[in-house]
Amino acid sequence: MQGLIDYLLSIGYKSFILDCKTMKYKEKGNTPLSTMVNLDYRLFHKNDPIISKIRQGCTISNEIKKEDRSGEIIIGLSEVGKPPTLIYPRPKIMVLRSENGLNKTYNEQGDNEMNIVLQKFTLKEVFNSMYNTDVILKIDLTKS
Numbered sequence: 001m002q003g004l005i006d007y008l009l010s011i012g013y014k015s016f017i018l019d020c021k022t023m024k025y026k027e028k029g030n031t032p033l034s035t036m037v038n039l040d041y042r043l044f045h046k047n048d049p050i051i052s053k054i055r056q057g058c059t060i061s062n063e064i065k066k067e068d069r070s071g072e073i074i075i076g077l078s079e080v081g082k083p084p085t086l087i088y089p090r091p092k093i094m095v096l097r098s099e100n101g102l103n104k105t106y107n108e109q110g111d112n113e114m115n116i117v118l119q120k121f122t123l124k125e126v127f128n129s130m131y132n133t134d135v136i137l138k139i140d141l142t143k144s
Contacts, residue, residue, distance in 0.1 A: 003118075004075060004126065009043075013044065013045050014043065014046050014051065015042075015043050016041070016042045016054060017040075022059065024059050025042060025060075040076025041076060043075070044072060050064065050069065072088075074087065091130055092133060092137065093136070093137050094106070094108075094136050096139070096142055116139050117137050121137055
């Protein structure tokens with residue numbers, strides 16, 4: 001979702017792609033998403049130490065470890081006709097559904113629920129809930 005990317009850029013994040021052929025991050029610039037090379041944008045805060053490793057040309061195969069990527073936000077391609085709901089990390093989402101006349105609450109993180117979250121909550125609320133496990137975004141689907 002371009003709106004979420006724009007919001008993150010406005011609060012100090014930088015956008016990169018992960019070239020899946022070289023396993024190196026590249027600053028996004030005008031690089032388009034491609035099914036041949038990359039399927040998503042990777043965002044890191046401008047103060048994240050990983051940016052110096054990226055600029056040195058380090059790869060995720062060797063020099064960049066999983067713990068180096070703890071602040072990474074991923075937003076990418078999804079199904080045709082739907083918003084790009086490949087968003088990681090996902091917030092906690094609680095959905096209230098009506099089934100057989102009974103209301104039931106579910107913990108969910110699917111694409112459809114993420115689409116609803118992107119429609120019903122502000123970008124700031126979505127961002128603040130991505131790393132804060134105390135925040136739960138609640139969706140009531142029992143109302144028409």
